[in-house]
Amino acid sequence: MTLMPTRTILLACAIVLVAIIAGAPFVLNEGILRLATECLLLLTMAQMWNLLAGYAGLVSLGHQVFIAFGAYALFLTSGWLEVTPIWVLPVAPLVAAAVAAIIAFPLFRLRDAYFSIAMWVFAEIIGAFTMKSQAVGGTSGVPLATSKLIDFDWFEPTMFWLAGGLTLVTIAALYKMMTSSFGLGLMSVRDNDLAAMSVGVDVRHNRFIAFVLSAAGCGLAGALSFMGNLFIAPLAAFDVNWSVYMMFIVIIGGIGTLEGPILGVIIFFGLRELMTGPLGLSGGWYLVGLGIIAVVVMIVAPRGIWPALRDRLGVRLLDVHRAAPRPAAATILPGASERVTG
Amino acid sequence: MALLDVNGLQIFYGDLQAVFDMNFTVADGEAVALVGANGAGKSTFLKALVGLNEERRGAVHFDGIDISQMPAEQVSRLGLIMVPEGRLLFDSLTIEENLLMGSVNRRKGSWTLRRVFDLFPILEERRRMFPGQLSGGQQQMAAIGRALMSNPRLLLCDEISLGLAPVVVEQIYRSFADIRREGTAVVLVEQDVKRALATSERIYCLLKGRVSLTGPAQGLQPEQLTHAYFGN
Amino acid sequence: MIWVETLINGALLGGLYGLLGIGLALVFGVMRVVNIAHGEFMVLSAFCAVLLSNLFPQVSPLLMLIPVIALSFAVGWLYQAAIVNRVVTSPDPLSPLLLTFGVSVILRNVMVEIFGADVRSLQVGELSRASLEIAGLNIGIMPLLTLVLAALLFMALQLVLRHTEFGRIVRATADRRDIVRLSGVKPDRVYNYVMGLSLALGAIGGVLLAVRSGFTPFSGAERLLIAFEVVVLGGLGSFWGALLGGIALGMAQLIGLKIDPNAGLLYAHLLFFIMLLIRPSGLVSSRV
Numbered sequence: 096m097t098l099m100p101t102r103t104i105l106l107a108c109a110i111v112l113v114a115i116i117a118g119a120p121f122v123l124n125e126g127i128l129r130l131a132t133e134c135l136l137l138l139t140m141a142q143m144w145n146l147l148a149g150y151a152g153l154v155s156l157g158h159q160v161f162i163a164f165g166a167y168a169l170f171l172t173s174g175w176l177e178v179t180p181i182w183v184l185p186v187a188p189l190v191a192a193a194v195a196a197i198i199a200f201p202l203f204r205l206r207d208a209y210f211s212i213a214m215w216v217f218a219e220i221i222g223a224f225t226m227k228s229q230a231v232g233g234t235s236g237v238p239l240a241t242s243k244l245i246d247f248d249w250f251e252p253t254m255f256w257l258a259g260g261l262t263l264v265t266i267a268a269l270y271k272m273m274t275s276s277f278g279l280g281l282m283s284v285r286d287n288d289l290a291a292m293s294v295g296v297d298v299r300h301n302r303f304i305a306f307v308l309s310a311a312g313c314g315l316a317g318a319l320s321f322m323g324n325l326f327i328a329p330l331a332a333f334d335v336n337w338s339v340y341m342m343f344i345v346i347i348g349g350i351g352t353l354e355g356p357i358l359g360v361i362i363f364f365g366l367r368e369l370m371t372g373p374l375g376l377s378g379g380w381y382l383v384g385l386g387i388i389a390v391v392v393m394i395v396a397p398r399g400i401w402p403a404l405r406d407r408l409g410v411r412l413l414d415v416h417r418a419a420p421r422p423a424a425a426t427i428l429p430g431a432s433e434r435v436t437g
Numbered sequence: 438m439a440l441l442d443v444n445g446l447q448i449f450y451g452d453l454q455a456v457f458d459m460n461f462t463v464a465d466g467e468a469v470a471l472v473g474a475n476g477a478g479k480s481t482f483l484k485a486l487v488g489l490n491e492e493r494r495g496a497v498h499f500d501g502i503d504i505s506q507m508p509a510e511q512v513s514r515l516g517l518i519m520v521p522e523g524r525l526l527f528d529s530l531t532i533e534e535n536l537l538m539g540s541v542n543r544r545k546g547s548w549t550l551r552r553v554f555d556l557f558p559i560l561e562e563r564r565r566m567f568p569g570q571l572s573g574g575q576q577q578m579a580a581i582g583r584a585l586m587s588n589p590r591l592l593l594c595d596e597i598s599l600g601l602a603p604v605v606v607e608q609i610y611r612s613f614a615d616i617r618r619e620g621t622a623v624v625l626v627e628q629d630v631k632r633a634l635a636t637s638e639r640i641y642c643l644l645k646g647r648v649s650l651t652g653p654a655q656g657l658q659p660e661q662l663t664h665a666y667f668g669n
Numbered sequence: 670m671i672w673v674e675t676l677i678n679g680a681l682l683g684g685l686y687g688l689l690g691i692g693l694a695l696v697f698g699v700m701r702v703v704n705i706a707h708g709e710f711m712v713l714s715a716f717c718a719v720l721l722s723n724l725f726p727q728v729s730p731l732l733m734l735i736p737v738i739a740l741s742f743a744v745g746w747l748y749q750a751a752i753v754n755r756v757v758t759s760p761d762p763l764s765p766l767l768l769t770f771g772v773s774v775i776l777r778n779v780m781v782e783i784f785g786a787d788v789r790s791l792q793v794g795e796l797s798r799a800s801l802e803i804a805g806l807n808i809g810i811m812p813l814l815t816l817v818l819a820a821l822l823f824m825a826l827q828l829v830l831r832h833t834e835f836g837r838i839v840r841a842t843a844d845r846r847d848i849v850r851l852s853g854v855k856p857d858r859v860y861n862y863v864m865g866l867s868l869a870l871g872a873i874g875g876v877l878l879a880v881r882s883g884f885t886p887f888s889g890a891e892r893l894l895i896a897f898e899v900v901v902l903g904g905l906g907s908f909w910g911a912l913l914g915g916i917a918l919g920m921a922q923l924i925g926l927k928i929d930p931n932a933g934l935l936y937a938h939l940l941f942f943i944m945l946l947i948r949p950s951g952l953v954s955s956r957v
């Protein structure tokens with residue numbers, strides 16, 4: 096029994112969500128609104144990381160570099176041009192995408208863990224240069240020079256709307272993309288390079304696009320995130336924990352699914368509020384707890400919680416995930432046993 | 438009591454069943470041929486016997502011991518040894534080291550490096566070479582030698598003549614006389630039915646995962662065998 | 670002259686880096702898993718050495734290496750048996766990567782909570798300052814000892830892998846995990862030993878590095894990156910390559926520090942990245 100949502104149901108859901116996001120700032124208090132903004136931005140980043148890991152099969156441990164590029168790009172251009180940061184937001188994804196497009200050349204020679212760690216090394220190098228460069232504030236970082244242009248009455252709601260809008264657009268775009276031929280090609284890349292190539296999918300090209308898009312999305316979300324703080328410093332921007340968060344959210348929720356990261360973000364923030372709030376534990380123990388959940392999920396349900404739930408409940412929401420790969424079944428097609436007679 | 442006694446064995450690959458209700462026996466010191474078309478399930482059956490294929494149901498006794506769910510590494514210690522299809526030597530080990538891998542399970546018996554080299558002198562010449570530097574026939578000898586180093590009570594050979602020149606096949610099959618002199622029982626999986634029949638006492642024919650014929654190897658009617666082999 | 674000295678010191682440091690890399694290379698070579706938690710395990714062993722030498726201040730910290738190595742071996746064995754073996758045969762190559770990354774995050778934060786984030790180091794007293802004067806060059810005794818130890822360990826490891834039954838089993842398991850079972854070998858157990866060995870080697874590197882410079886629970890990432898760069902530079906799976914790669918990185922780092930005292934590992938990372946561009950197959954591209 097599966098429940099396939101039709102276009103109209105999806106559309107209705109989208110309208111309801113837009114309405115909720117539009118109205119939320121008028122009901123929620125500032126603290127909750129900030130938390131919600133943070134949630135939505137991290138959800139976007141996780142979706143972007145998932146685009147690369149879950150669909151294109153490339154795990155990046157250096158995605159913080161795109162967050163940092165996006166955020167620094169926003170801070171610097173807004174300062175140079177002396178305009179409200181919101182108007183220069185588009186530079187963030189553009190810069191991040193450009194960087195991704197350039198480093199894809201050396202990095203794409205590497206596969207699996209080698210790609211992952213080389214990304215990390217790249218992030219370390221850029222982080223080290225940033226700390227050395229006084230033009231971008233060095234180790235101590237820079238405040239948002241144009242913060243005086245911001246209307247602070249509407250700042251939190253605007254941030255929330257931007258984050259909400261970005262999340263919805265991201266999910267809608269990913270859904271559209273993953274049900275298109277590009278998405279199918281991408282998923283076949285993850286499943287099997289050779290098979291994908293033999294049916295005419297340009298593996299490198301698809302990976303490249305996924306990489307650049309993923310960087311752009313992280314750049315934009317990162318820019319918004321630091322814009323909300325009105326301040327940026329290299330230690331925060333190049334923190335490997337960004338990748339840790341994205342990865343945990345994705346693998347706990349469900350890698351290679353659109354709904355997984357949503358569930359992952361709920362668990363991520365739920366656990367954080369629970370452990371650092373009522374339980375009074377430090378951020379370190381929170382990460383330990385999260386890590387243990389991730390490791391247990393990896394061992395017990397390697398595809399994540401959402402796919403396991405979905406299989407049990409038979410629910411389909413934004414289902415773009417193909418049937419689980421079954422190499423065994425593929426080789427024993429009916430008739431295969433009578434291939435040749437010797 | 439038979440050395441190997443298989444009763445109602447079923448073998449699966451996920452949802453797909455590859456072998457159905459297999460009954461199969463080998464007596465001590467006996468040579469049994471197992472033939473069948475490509476994909477009939479011969480390799481699947483051998484792998485299940487030695488514990489490499491874990492999705493199986495049914496009774497399997499070796500020397501009176503229940504091995505139906507035993508992991509491969511324990512089966513090996515009982516002396517039920519397989520020469521896998523495609524030889525599958527260890528590519529980064531020399532030929533000598535490959536042979537020595539056979540003795541890791543520490544089974545006592547008369548097979549030693551020396552005796553394997555006597556059986557296949559070419560291996561002694563090539564002892565320091567890597568499998569990739571040997572011909573197919575020499576690789577096959579090394580694979581058999583590795584299995585012998587485990588001092589098998591029952592040796593399962595999966596298509597040892599595959600892709601080899603007739604002279605080499607001849608030479609390998611001659612070595613079976615030596616092997617069997619030790620009282621080692623042998624199961625020969627072969628595409629070359631004639632040769633299998635000539636070397637063994639009994640035959641089993643598999644068709645799409647089921648035994649379609651069994652009986653003494655000598656005095657078989659050709660039509661009977663063709664029918665069992667191809668079905669129809 | 671000062672540059673020659675820097676190069677020599679870089680080479681000596683490189684021996685240590687080679688040691689960091691070799692454990693990682695071993696695990697990768699045998700089970701095709703990059704153990705992302707390798708750096709955290711090294712830091713953990715350094716913490717153990719510090720704890721032990723606080724408990725027994727009269728014993729030389731270098732002697733603490735012995736219990737720490739034994740402990741690391743046991744930890745590696747258990748880590749493999751309890752966690753890594755569960756994903757090592759997964760059809761998805763990302764599983765071990767994500768899993769070991771999760772473990773590294775857990776370890777790092779547990780260490781932060783237990784030991785705090787302060788910089789620690791292992792004091793070996795006189796020995797750390799002693800130096801030799803050869804042809805006008807000033808060479809530290811401790812770095813020299815480290816390089817000699819590294820070279821000896823490399824040779825020992827090579828001997829064990831080449832000429833013992835254990836080594837044969839390890840190499841055979843790396844080749845064909847299924848087929849070794851036909852010889853009565855349990856591949857999971859081989860993996861347990863290999864991970865134990867890997868962490869024991871890592872512990873030696875981790876403790877000696879802690880003698881050389883301070884560390885915090887966050888140093889694991891740095892150590893992993895160095896280890897990884899050593900392995901890639903050395904050509905995957907090549908032991909002597911790893912030593913060479915370590916030496917190259919050590920030199921790059923010390924030259925960098927001469928130019929800019931705050932450079933940290935920047936120049937080592939840069940060398941790695943440039944090499945990746947021009948020679949993706951590593952300095953030496955032969956197999957073990």
Ligand SMILES: Nc1ncnc2c1ncn2[C@@H]1O[C@H](COP(=O)(O)OP(=O)(O)OP(=O)(O)O)[C@@H](O)[C@H]1O
Pocket residue numbers: 422423424426427431432450455473474475476477478479480481482522
């Ligand atoms: N790893 C596997 N996964 C799924 N199905 C398999 C697998 N190995 C074999 N099969 C299927 O099981 C059936 C039996 O295969 P098996 O290899 O046992 O045949 P065989 O008799 O040894 O053939 P051949 O003479 O070609 O070696 C075939 O239909 C094959 O497609």
Ligand SMILES: [Mg+2]
Pocket residue numbers: 479480481522595596
């Ligand atoms: Mg076969």
